[in-house]
Amino acid sequence: MDKPIRSGCPINLTLEMLGDRWSLIVIRDIMFGNRRHYRDLLNNSEEGVASNILADRLKKLVDRGLLSTSADPAHKQKTVYSLTEPAIQLVPLIAQMGAWGRRFTPATRELSIRAQLLEEGGPEMWEAFMAELRSLHLGAQPPQRSVIGELTEAYLAAVADRVTGRL
Amino acid sequence: MDKPIRSGCPINLTLEMLGDRWSLIVIRDIMFGNRRHYRDLLNNSEEGVASNILADRLKKLVDRGLLSTSADPAHKQKTVYSLTEPAIQLVPLIAQMGAWGRRFTPATRELSIRAQLLEEGGPEMWEAFMAELRSLHLGAQPPQRSVIGELTEAYLAAVADRVTGRL
DNA sequence: CGCAACTGCTTGCAAATTGCATACAGAAAG
């Protein structure tokens, strides 16, 4: 079932855990979009995951300790997916990915705004973001600053800009 | 040949470019191990790439602008692979991957030493490393500080420690 | 109650990708 480890190099092991085309997309959507349910992830995916792939990745991410599941008290059939501490600590990595992608790939302005803010905010902002995620996913005390709020606001403003520009 | 872009999200686009099990391994070996030839990459790979996969990834990385090729003046049959500026700017991303892997995967101490140094060195060290890579791969002026030297020294010391410990 | 919509998946199946072994043509070394 689980394939043998190729080497003990931390970069390689990170790749073995997250180095495919979907795992980080799922984590990104849970992290930035606060998508906590299967259907939510499936239908609101910017990239369009297939249902079997999503189910497989969720299972693997839970197995590998990056996500945890819990029951939804309001709906007996719903499973709530939460980020674990290791997944939350992917924030700096994801921020660097966004920063690199913004520079060297044909990313759209709209979808790059959040990456830009995260890059400009630096480690201080990443820490605040992680504190917020710990509050949302691990039940920690809510922090004063809402990075998700800042990012969402900037994103919506960029979308509004585009719409206005077109009219 | 080239598949359609899934979305304009910078994180997604970075994944589409590097999100497989081998691309970053190749870049890592060129970057940290200064492996500049095909055979060198093939035989000294910690993880054991297959020859067809290596050829395919080298081609794709060149196509995508992360590597460049040049002729080896000393050997008409040899191709020299060099990092381009976009690949050099992966240093912060790779440093974060190493830092994360060191914490959350069963990485061996020996192979984690360099990741630890890079993490502790922070952005200042990353910049010095990038300057050194620009010298090695892009013909820029050689910098005073040799990060590769520091990393290699620490790695060899760790290996020596292990060997001594065993005897 | 009754039925449609929604829940998180699962299953078939074709196509693409991977990984292993082997082959190969040209160049360099002895």
Place this chain on the structure above:
DNA sequence: CTTTCTGTATGCAATTTGCAAGCAGTTGCG
């Protein structure tokens, strides 16, 4: 000149992907 080294290419089996459809239990609503 023959062996070794260069960067690939080629079969082939096994795995992975992606699309479409199905499915049993739950909930919302009239």
